[in-house]
Amino acid sequence: MNSAFLAFLPELVLLAGALGLFLAAIADASVRAARSITLVTAALVLIGSLFTFSQQIVLFDGAYRVDPFSQFLKTTLAFGFLCVGLLSGELRDIRGEAKPEYYLFLTLSVTGLVLLVSSIDLIPLVVALELSSFALYLLVPMRRERAQQQAQMESAIKYLMFGVAATGVMLFGMSYLFGLTGSTALPVILEKLPALLGSPLGIVGLALTLAGLLYKLAVFPFHFWTPDVYQGAANETASLIASLPKVGAVAVLVRLLSLATPDHATFALLLTTLAIASMVYGNLIALVQTDLKRLLGFSGIAHAGYALVGFVALDDAGFAAALYYICGYMLMVLACFVVICQVARDGTNVAINDLAGLHRRSPLLALTLLVGIFALAGLPPFVGFMGKLSLLTAALARGHLALVVITVINSAVAIYYYLRIVRAAFFGEGDERPIVIRLTPSTVALCVLLILGITALGVTPGSVIDTIGSSLASIRFPLPG
Amino acid sequence: MTAPTDAFPFLSTLIFSPLAALVVLGLLRSEQVQRWWTLGFTTTAALFSLLLLPRFDSGTHAFQFVEHAAWIPALEINYTLGVDGISLLLVLLTTLIAPLCVLASWSYIKHRVREFLIALLLMETTMIGVFCALDTILFFVFWEAMLIPMALLIGVWGGPRRIYASLKFFIYTMAGSVFLLVALIALRLETGTFSLPATMGHPLGAGFQAWVFGAFFISFAIKVPMFPFHTWLPAAHVEAPTAGSVLLASILLKMGTYGFIRFALPITPHAVQEFAPYVMWLSVAAILYGGFAALAQSDLKKLVAYSSVSHMGFATLGIFALNSGGIEGATLVMINHGITTGGLFMVVGLIYERVHSREISAAAGIGRQMPIFATCFGVFCLSSLAFPGTNSFVGELLVLAGGFKISTLLIACVVPGIVAAAAYNLRMLQKLAYGGTHNPDHSKLLDLNFREIAMFAPLVIFVFWIGLNPQPILRLMHASVLNLVQQANPVLTQVAALP
Numbered sequence: 001m002n003s004a005f006l007a008f009l010p011e012l013v014l015l016a017g018a019l020g021l022f023l024a025a026i027a028d029a030s031v032r033a034a035r036s037i038t039l040v041t042a043a044l045v046l047i048g049s050l051f052t053f054s055q056q057i058v059l060f061d062g063a064y065r066v067d068p069f070s071q072f073l074k075t076t077l078a079f080g081f082l083c084v085g086l087l088s089g090e091l092r093d094i095r096g097e098a099k100p101e102y103y104l105f106l107t108l109s110v111t112g113l114v115l116l117v118s119s120i121d122l123i124p125l126v127v128a129l130e131l132s133s134f135a136l137y138l139l140v141p142m143r144r145e146r147a148q149q150q151a152q153m154e155s156a157i158k159y160l161m162f163g164v165a166a167t168g169v170m171l172f173g174m175s176y177l178f179g180l181t182g183s184t185a186l187p188v189i190l191e192k193l194p195a196l197l198g199s200p201l202g203i204v205g206l207a208l209t210l211a212g213l214l215y216k217l218a219v220f221p222f223h224f225w226t227p228d229v230y231q232g233a234a235n236e237t238a239s240l241i242a243s244l245p246k247v248g249a250v251a252v253l254v255r256l257l258s259l260a261t262p263d264h265a266t267f268a269l270l271l272t273t274l275a276i277a278s279m280v281y282g283n284l285i286a287l288v289q290t291d292l293k294r295l296l297g298f299s300g301i302a303h304a305g306y307a308l309v310g311f312v313a314l315d316d317a318g319f320a321a322a323l324y325y326i327c328g329y330m331l332m333v334l335a336c337f338v339v340i341c342q343v344a345r346d347g348t349n350v351a352i353n354d355l356a357g358l359h360r361r362s363p364l365l366a367l368t369l370l371v372g373i374f375a376l377a378g379l380p381p382f383v384g385f386m387g388k389l390s391l392l393t394a395a396l397a398r399g400h401l402a403l404v405v406i407t408v409i410n411s412a413v414a415i416y417y418y419l420r421i422v423r424a425a426f427f428g429e430g431d432e433r434p435i436v437i438r439l440t441p442s443t444v445a446l447c448v449l450l451i452l453g454i455t456a457l458g459v460t461p462g463s464v465i466d467t468i469g470s471s472l473a474s475i476r477f478p479l480p481g
Numbered sequence: 482m483t484a485p486t487d488a489f490p491f492l493s494t495l496i497f498s499p500l501a502a503l504v505v506l507g508l509l510r511s512e513q514v515q516r517w518w519t520l521g522f523t524t525t526a527a528l529f530s531l532l533l534l535p536r537f538d539s540g541t542h543a544f545q546f547v548e549h550a551a552w553i554p555a556l557e558i559n560y561t562l563g564v565d566g567i568s569l570l571l572v573l574l575t576t577l578i579a580p581l582c583v584l585a586s587w588s589y590i591k592h593r594v595r596e597f598l599i600a601l602l603l604m605e606t607t608m609i610g611v612f613c614a615l616d617t618i619l620f621f622v623f624w625e626a627m628l629i630p631m632a633l634l635i636g637v638w639g640g641p642r643r644i645y646a647s648l649k650f651f652i653y654t655m656a657g658s659v660f661l662l663v664a665l666i667a668l669r670l671e672t673g674t675f676s677l678p679a680t681m682g683h684p685l686g687a688g689f690q691a692w693v694f695g696a697f698f699i700s701f702a703i704k705v706p707m708f709p710f711h712t713w714l715p716a717a718h719v720e721a722p723t724a725g726s727v728l729l730a731s732i733l734l735k736m737g738t739y740g741f742i743r744f745a746l747p748i749t750p751h752a753v754q755e756f757a758p759y760v761m762w763l764s765v766a767a768i769l770y771g772g773f774a775a776l777a778q779s780d781l782k783k784l785v786a787y788s789s790v791s792h793m794g795f796a797t798l799g800i801f802a803l804n805s806g807g808i809e810g811a812t813l814v815m816i817n818h819g820i821t822t823g824g825l826f827m828v829v830g831l832i833y834e835r836v837h838s839r840e841i842s843a844a845a846g847i848g849r850q851m852p853i854f855a856t857c858f859g860v861f862c863l864s865s866l867a868f869p870g871t872n873s874f875v876g877e878l879l880v881l882a883g884g885f886k887i888s889t890l891l892i893a894c895v896v897p898g899i900v901a902a903a904a905y906n907l908r909m910l911q912k913l914a915y916g917g918t919h920n921p922d923h924s925k926l927l928d929l930n931f932r933e934i935a936m937f938a939p940l941v942i943f944v945f946w947i948g949l950n951p952q953p954i955l956r957l958m959h960a961s962v963l964n965l966v967q968q969a970n971p972v973l974t975q976v977a978a979l980p
Contacts, residue, residue: 320555359637374629380622389618389662390556396666404666408659415655419632419648427636427644465555 007055007066010048010074014111017041021104031091031099038085038103045114046078056474062185063121068471070118073251076327077117080244081110083334084236086446093234093347098142106240109135113248122174122184125252126167129212132248133163136241143234149348155225155232162225166215173208176201186255203266210256216249217304218297220277227285230297235344238293239337242300243330250307250326254319255475257311264314271312272403278305279410286417292340292350295417296333299376302414303329306391309407313394320468321390327464328375328383328457335372335450339365342437358425362437366425368447375454377418378411383457390465491546492562492613495530495572498522499602506602512594516587519598523580523605530576537569539957542964544615544678545569552619558675561615566958567742567812567965568612571735574819575612577939578731579605582724584936585827589723589834590638597638601724603630608732612739615677617665621658624736628654631725631733639720646713646720653713657703661740664696668748681747682968694752697745698760704737707760707797708767711790718786719839723830726782730789730826731819738796738815742808746800747968754970757801761887764801765894767794772901776908781829781839784905785822788865791898792818792873798895799880803969807883808962809955813876816954817864817947821873824861824940828854831933832913835926841909846916851928855914857937864944866906867899872947 005012020037053071058064084106094102112132119125141156143149178184180202181192196202215222230238257267282302289295307329310322342365343358344350359366375382388411396404439447457464502522509515537545544563552560564572582601590597607630610623628651636647669675672683685693703710714734718726746753771791778784792814799811831854832844848855864871867878877899884892929937947954 370629379629380626385622385625386553389666392663393556393666393669396663397670401667404663408663412652412656412659415652416648419651422632423636423644423648426633427647460553462553462555465553469555 003055004057004059007052007057008059009052010045010078011111011114013041013044013048014107014114017044018104018107018111021100021107025100025104029100031103034100034103035085035088035090038088038107039082041107042078042082042085042110045110046075046082049074049078058120060124062187063124064115064118065120066118068467068474069251069255072467072471073117073247073323074114076247076330077110077113077244080247080330080334081107083331083446083450084240084243086442087239087334087338087341088236089341089440089443091234091236092345093144093236094142095144102139102142105135105138108132109139109240110244113244116248117251119252120186120255122178122186122189125186126171126174126212129216129248129252130167132245133167133216136237136245137163139237139240140229140233143232143237144347151228151232152234155229159225159229162222163215166212166222169208170210170212173205173211176205177209180205190256197264197267206256206267207270210253213249213253213256214274214304216245217253217307218246218278218301219274219304219308220281220301223278223281223301223304226301227289227294227297230293230300231291231349234347235293235337235341235350238296239334239341242296242333242337246300246304246307247326247330250322253311254323254472257314258316258319258472258475268312268314268398268400271308271314272400275305275308275312275403276406278302278308279407280305283410283414283417286414289417290351290353292336292352292355292421295352295421296336299414299417300333302410303376305410306388306407309395309400309403310391312400312403313398315394315398316469316472317397318391318394320465320472321387321394323468323472324461324465325387325391328387328454331450331453331457332372332375332382332384335368335447335454336376338443338446338450339369339372342439342443345437352420352424355421355424356428357434360434362439364439364444364447365437368451369425370422371451371454373418373421375458377415381455381458383454383461386458386461490548491533491536492564492572492609493548495526495576496562496606496610496613498526499605503599503602506595506598509595515595515598516583519602520580520583522602523576523583526605527576527580530573533564533569533572537564537566537957539566540960542566542960547615552616556618556675557669558618559616560619561676562613562619563615563678564613565964566961568739570812570816570954570958571612571732571739572609574735574816575605575608575732577943578727578819578823581823581827581936581939582727584932585727585830586722586724587932589830593637597634597722597724600630600634601728604634604728608728608736611736617668617675617677617680620677621662621665624661625655625658627733631728634725634728635717635721638722639725641720642716643720646716649713650717653703653706653710657700657710660696661700664693664700668693677743682971683748685749685751687751690749690752691755694745694749694756697740697749698756701737701740701745702763704740705734705793705797706737706790707763708770708790708794711767711771714790715783715786718789718826719780719782723826723833726786726826726830727823730785731823734789734793735815735819738793738800738811741797741800742812742965746803746965750969750971753801753803757803758888760801761798761884761891764794764798765891765898767791768798768895768898769901772898772905775905776901778905779841781832781841781844781909782826783839784841784909785825785829788825788902788905789818789822791902792822792865794898795877795880799883802880802883802887803966804883804886805959805962805966806879806886808965809958810876810879810881810883812958812962813947813951813954814873814880817872817876820940820943820947821861821864821871824857824937824944825865827936827940828858828861831929836921836923841912843921845912846914846920847923847926848914849916849920850923850926853929853934857929857941858913859910860941860944862906862910864948866903870945870948872944872951874948875951 115128143152286298310318375384547563607627614620775787799807867873
């Protein structure tokens with residue numbers, strides 16, 4: 001019991017934090033207090049998940065599994081949570097009365113993701129996924145309304161409708177899996193599934209189940225919400241939507257696909273198609289964007305496609321590459337969003353041209369943006385390059401040459417729109433007397449943290465890749481209940 | 482093939498000390514102190530790199546100063562460094578050019594000096610890294626990482642169309658190198674290693690070699706740049722600040738030819754044999770096209786840029802002649818081009834600082850007021866047209882002799898290119914040194930100051946030193962070139978091995 005309690009520590013901390021925020025929201029606490037609670041919670045979760053890194057146990061009658069894999073992801077999510085908390089600051093663009101609630105739902109959404117990476121039963125999996133989603137659905141319309149900024153409701157409804165539809169499809173697929181195997185427990189399903197994957201019903205069941213996760217990851221054709229939600233939501237909200245849920249989605253995809261190990265041409269083909277469609281669609285549309293968040297939305301679709309390249313390999317090397325890549329992606333995209341949040345002092349959307357002369361207004365922000373953008377573009381020595389290298393190696397090792405070539409052509413195309421951002425920030429002189437952007441100490445710390453993280457993960461990825469590799473190996477061992 | 486020869490990590494020190502210097506640079510307040518510090522550091526690095534020479538054994542083709550450490554065990558990527566005769570020369574060229582770049586931008590760069598010097602130091606790290614890396618991924622990391630400081634050098638400190646030039650440079654190079662990455666991964670899967678020496682000579686199927694060579698070719702040909710992939714070069718050269726142009730011409734272009742020498746020839750010899758004639762004809766096209774395009778320019782920087790295309794044509798011509806004369810000549814052309822064209826770009830930058838224009842007509846007759854300048858300029862011009870006694874003569878002669886063994890017709894076609902080189906260089910020299918009867922008023926111009934003389938002096942010395950006594954340099958690379966010729970002609974080797 002004691003060890004079970006210990007293994008569940010990060011989740012308990014999160015729930016305690018959420019409860020605290022709930023009370024704070026009732027008591028009409030200041031946004032500063034709510035933010036403090038969130039940051040303390042995030043720090044404690046990070047410490048807690050590091051502390052429980054080596055725990056291995058199955059809880060709640062086989063529905064919840066704590067293993068190195070889940071703990072690694074919880075650590076990553078907690079780190080991302082801390083970054084988002086630091087980045088959110090005073091929430092300039094959230095309606096005044098909703099600010100404490102904003103932090104409450106932020107924490108709840110992360111709680112959902114943390115629960116998600118440990119769920120090994122379909123029912124808790126859906127519950128965790130919806131917990132994280134519904135909190136996000138509520139965060140989007142919290143943005144303040146003002147002239148030329150009334151799209152948040154539309155975005156929220158789009159997000160909700162697509163989300164519910166995707167969940168519906170996923171539940172439909174899950175019903176097939178349940179019908180075929182007679183169980184909702186993943187270990188049972190995945191034990192029986194390989195034999196059933198020859199049948200169309202099995203393939204359709206698993207494919208539809210994946211839909212809900214692909215929606216979170218914003219893979220074509222489940223991407224429609226992405227640009228509108230990025231654009232309509234407040235900058236802080238978009239930074240959350242763009243980063244953490246993707247890590248959770250990839251984690252569950254790994255659990256589903258790696259235990260099934262379908263060395264399966266149909267699945268490889270399906271994933272290849274989705275990957276190529278996402279990359280090509282995302283990159284081509286991103287070329288013509290002018291709104292920075294919208295551009296990052298389309299680039300996010302393309303990056304989801306890159307991550308799927310790892311899944312096409314359907315082996316451990318591929319899954320490890322996808323996980324490594326998406327963890328790196330979280331840092332890269334957060335680095336870009338820090339800059340967006342700081343450039344838009346009043347919380348409005350940022351067009352690429354608004355970055356003009358950023359290197360004079362704030363050298364640190366410009367450097368953060370430079371590192372983030374070149375990492376997204378896949379240049380060494382940043383994590384984006386190492387991630388892409390491991391993805392391509394994994395896919396090519398399985399003989400997917402065409403996919404690999406299409407991927408690299410896509411990353412060459414993507415260079416153009418990433419360079420447009422760099423051009424605006426560095427090559428333009430901007431106004432004669434630039435408005436200097438003053439950064440709070442927490443923002444400076446966050447920028448430095450992200451720059452170091454992106455560079456360190458790119459230069460010395462060894463330990464992280466090893467951790468991912470060994471944690472992947474751990475998910476197949478049966479654990480004591 | 483790779484045996485540690487020295488305990489002290491010479492190459493790592495050379496590669497990473499600029500990063501340490503960069504940290505110090507970040508702490509210095511005064512711009513003048515920052516310039517002096519960078520100059521002092523790069524000069525020290527240049528002197529330090531000379532320590533490699535006495536320790537280098539030119540009798541063997543083996544890689545020397547080898548350093549080896551596991552870098553990313555999960556992906557079997559290692560941190561392996563080492564140089565042979567060819568790459569040692571390029572490393573020395575890089576360390577020589579770096580302090581000259583600082584001197585060339587001493588008064589030219591007036592805003593954001595610290596950032597500029599940081600970019601220069603980052604360039605030095607990545608450039609030396611490219612020439613020393615013996616792990617394919619390590620090579621690629623340096624190769625790609627270089628794009629970031631270079632694009633910033635052009636885009637932030639460049640001329641009026643700098644943004645266009647910077648984007649074009651970046652996109653072209655990146656588009657080429659993504660294929661290089663795929664080729665490197667494919668090689669890794671085929672040979673089981675990312676190690677460059679282990680990949681060389683690994684037996685590979687003919688079809689596979691053709692694909693890999695195709696990827697190599699796209700990537701390296703863009704970097705060289707070979708005709709018809711050269712269109713980024715004039716734009717980048719013209720818009721870059723002087724130091725950027727010098728770095729581009731002296732070092733970056735060499736990476737393309739170095740790539741052919743280090744990757745294409747030893748790894749895909751069959752494909753190289755198959756495609757060499759086409760590449761040689763493309764080289765001839767580059768020599769002719771570059772020469773005649775240079776002849777038509779009125780902008781000095783554009784003229785020098787197009788002459789670069791022509792000179793690099795000689796380098797690729799020599800490499801793909803696949804005999805020792807050709808490759809030795811090509812390597813010498815690479816070094817010479819670094820010295821001569823680097824010098825010419827400094828000359829153009831200096832003219833621009835004085836008359837604020839790059840047009841030949843605006844600078845006509847400048848030599849009458851500036852005799853020391855005109856002397857240096859004359860030396861570089863004569864070197865650029867391969868006048869006997871200058872460095873380029875030796876290199877181009879060796880290349881032509883090497884090419885002559887392959888095809889007489891081919892070399893005959895090069896002749897108009899050589900004539901064009903004489904024409905555009907002498908025209909430029911005549912206009913600038915003497916001009917016509919109605920020259921612009923240059924009476925207020927000052928001749929070279931001490932800093933500028935210090936900037937040109939090493940290059941002028943090398944022009945004559947290599948021109949009159951090329952033997953030490955040829956000896957340095959001879960063993961490596963012979964080994965390369967053997968690797969590139971596997972059929973010949975087999976025949977020779979028969980009893």
